[in-house]
Amino acid sequence: MARPRLTTGDRLDGFLIGERVHAGGMALLYSVTHPAHDLPMLMKVPRLFEGEDPAAIVSFEMEGMILPRLSGPHVPRFVAGAGFERQPYIVMERVAASSLEGRMREAPWPVEEVALLGARIAAALDALHRRHVIHLDIKPGNILLREDGTAVLVDFGLSRHDQLPDLMEEEFRLPYGSAPYMAPEQVMGIRSDPRSDLFALGALMYHMATGALPFGNPSRMKGLKRRLWRDPVPPRRLRPEVPPALQEVILRCLEVEPDRRHPTAAQLLLDLRNPEGVALTQRAGKLRRDGFGAVLRRRFNPEAQPRFRRPVAQGIAAAPILAVAVALSREGGEEGAGLSEELRRAVARMLPTLPGARLACLNVLRLNRIQLDTTLDAEGRSKHARRLAELRHWAAPLGLPEGRVTFHVLEAVDPAAALLEFVTVNPVDHVVLGARGSSALRQHVGSVSAAVSARAPCTVTVVRPRTRED
Amino acid sequence: MLIALLADVHANREALEACLEHAREAGAERLVFLGDLVGYGADPEWVVETVMAEVARGAVAVRGNHDDAVRKGPGGMNGMAAAAIDWTRERLSPEAAGFLARLPLDWEEEGRLYVHADASDPEAWHYVTDADAALASLNATDAWATFCGHTHVPRLFGITAAVKLTGFRPVPGVAVPLLRARKWVAVLGAVGQPRDGDPSACYGMLDTERSELTWHRVPYDAAAAAEKIREAGLPEVLALRLLRGA
Incomplete structure (x- = not known):
């Protein structure tokens, strides 16, 4: 030929x-x-x-x-x-963009840039996964950056489309991919898990944050398999200024078992954009690698071996990001209290069907137009902190473990615009918000719920307590 | 050109009507019937007359084992299938029976082979259910793509650059590229008696220009078709099967 x-x-x-x-x-x-x-x-x-x-x-x-x-x-x-x-x-x-490969020589990068770029790549992966494609070769050479910062993914030669025949899987015994970034399940020949791309992005962020490759660049199968039992040196040990939240996110991406990583690229993006909301586990504070005993057990004890399963195709659909705009009870008297309870009931009914869902609880702290700098003073800060505490209190009866729920107080003049911005920047799949009973004024100026449901890029549920006919 | 590929109609009028309407709306320019027009279902006369009219207008039809049994008798068939064939033979006009008997075992045009079952020995009616069977069928023809039925379960088998065979379960409504440099065996699934757990009728649409094949699932009034089977006194299992799709 x-x-x-x-x-x-x-x-x-x-x-x-x-x-x-x-x-x-x-x-x-x-x-x-x-x-x-x-x-x-x-x-x-x-x-x-x-x-x-x-x-x-x-x-x-x-x-x-x-x-x-x-x-x-x-x-x-x-x-x-x-x-x-x-x-x-x-x-x-021919995309007008520069390859990330050239910029990798500058590593380690300022830590804010690592999170920002990681979020941009996560956004590209989210878009790709929603179109049924897993890239399976995420590495600097396959990522381009447009002038405006948008990440562009190229080279789909190792990719997998979950609705088309996978010609690669049938053909070759040995895994194809790039050694520094390849996920453990990919090393073992599984090509159907979108979370393999999250592992690769984790390895890439590790590289950007520390200047080092978490698993080196092995050229033989034996070296590739090491990542199944040997954990990388925690980024904060190599570079103390890496914040605990970023280490938490990077090490979660690098979990050997896909089930322990973020369920979707969208959820990873949410964490990278909102570091203050990341639930810190022991990963965040880890300063040294696991002890020899743990590593030996993972390597030789069959009970401790990771079990890689082919995930069900519904993975992304079962792990959406839900956002609930909570009107706190103090904000609306008796009617407001009833509404916030009704909102919680509505969310409690949705969660059991979505085991991987992530809940973002939002509250808008309204600013006066003339006092845009309120946040800077002590009073503003304490208001913000109190609202966060109230949001946590509101969500407590839902019984969600840390890591599945985050809290955000949005400070804004225009609540509808603030909510819309949040659900757009973070790829929220479903917004739940309350609507009060109708009043002449509200019909005239338009309500927040009407504005959000008209313009949100996702599903919107409007909750309204059953009105009594007195 | 868009070619609708219809396998295993099995005398199911409701399913065939639904698929033909779907195919017409999708712009089908040619119809190919991949065998087993009769057997199991309660409308053999209508189905055979309809297909005869289509063939007169240029459609292609090949013979399946149930069509064959109308002439030869149900020897070798299981009890249910045999009961249905005995019942069918009494219903069909000599003209309809003659049409079935004269159908070719296979038909080749522009690198496409149409056959009811395994192409390596069409009259042995081997099932193409796995890679080995697909390979035997592939090796028997120079055709770029073979389209068949018989198993009532949609599948796509392709031969790779390293001469290995891949099996793939098609997703309804998603066009699958049939790369020109490879050889393929596409098993279409059944119009009139699906057995893959989905009771809706199954047929394929081939886009020859784009070289893409789409398996479509068409919901139809299976309850009506099942009721006719009961009224005809055919085995109850044949009615239940339409409702369950298995």
Whole structure:
């Protein structure tokens, strides 16, 4: 199946081949133009010249199946493709963005930047997972950053679409992926868990935060498997200024068992954007690796071996982020108290059907237009703290363990706008909020619940206590 | 071109009507019947007449083992299937029976092979349920893609670059690319008697330009079809099966 090498100036299906911009292990990238397509483009051509590697063929076929099914700001736009019956190629948008690979030399990074970039990559993974695709090769070279900071994922050659045949799994015994970032279950040949991408992102954040790779860069199977029993040096030991919340998040991503990681990329994103709400466990304060006894047990005791299962496809749907906008009882007299109880009952009815759900409890602390700096003074701070305490008190009867519930006091002039911003920036799936009985004034100016339900990018449930007809 | 692939209608008028309507609305330009028009169900006359009319207009139909048994008798079939074939033989006109008897065992066009069961020996009616059976079928043809039925369970088998065979359970309504450089065996599932746990009728739509195959599930009035089976005095199990889809 050897084919002549493409050279600058050649034409293929109307595409004029320009300069070769990259020569990777499995494929070559050329800059191309076409009279009918007015955007910068790249043509990807599999490397088949030096003897055929079946992996190069299969990964090219997978990318050809998956890329046309993706769209949005986090992936390059698919333009055209051809299969192996002739000269195979994929033409895609040449994204105006820089590769993260170049920036990795600057590691360790300021810790705020690690969380910010981690959140941007988590947003890209959330969008990808919602489209049924697991990337399975998250590493600096496959992440581009647009001018505005949006993360773009490229190279879907090792990816898996959960509604299409997985040509890679059937083909090869050995795992494919990138050694520093590959999840333990992927090392063991499982290619169907979206949380493998969260592990890779955890390894990447570890690298950004400390300048070191958590598991090195092993080149043999034996070295790859070490991550099943040997935990990495905690980031705070290498770099004390890493905040406990960031270490908590990174080490949770690097849990060997996928069930112990964040259930979804969206929930990881919520933690990275709201470090003050992260529930700190023993991971946060850990300053040294697990003792020899624990490591030996994990390695040799069959009882302690992780069991990797193929997750059910409904994983993401069963672990949504629920946000509840709580009107605290002091805010509305007797009617307000009734409403906040009704809200809690509504949430309590939803939670049992969603075992992986995360609940974000929100309260809006209204600011006066003329006193925008209230938060800065002592009175403002104590108000904020008291509201947080009240939110915790409101949620206590739900009996949710720490880690499944977070509390947020949003300070804003316009409550509807603040709620909408929160549910948009954090990928909330479902907002629950209360509505008071109707009044002439409310009908005139419009209520918060009406504004949120009209404009929220997700499901909205409006809770209203049954009105009595007196 | 959009080609609707309909296997194992099994004399189920309600299911066939629903699938034909669905396929028409989806823009099907050609119909292919992959065998077993009759057997089990209570509407053999209507189904055979309908398919005869479609074939006269250019549709393709191949013969299945139940169609074959109308002429040869139910030898080798289990009790339920045999009872249904005996009942069917009395109902069909000589013209309809002759149409079934003359159906080809397979049909090939533009690299696509249509056959009821395993293509390596179509008249032996082997089930294509696993990779080994699919490989035997694949090796018997040069066709790029083989479309068959017989198992009543939707599956896709593909041969890989390293000559291994993959099995895949298609997701209803999701188009699966059938890469041109590989060989495929697509098992369509049943229009008239699904057995994969989903009682809705199953058929496939092939887009030849995009080289994509979509398995569709079409809800239909299974209760009415089951009631007719009971009224005809056919085994009760055949009625229950339509309601359970298993």
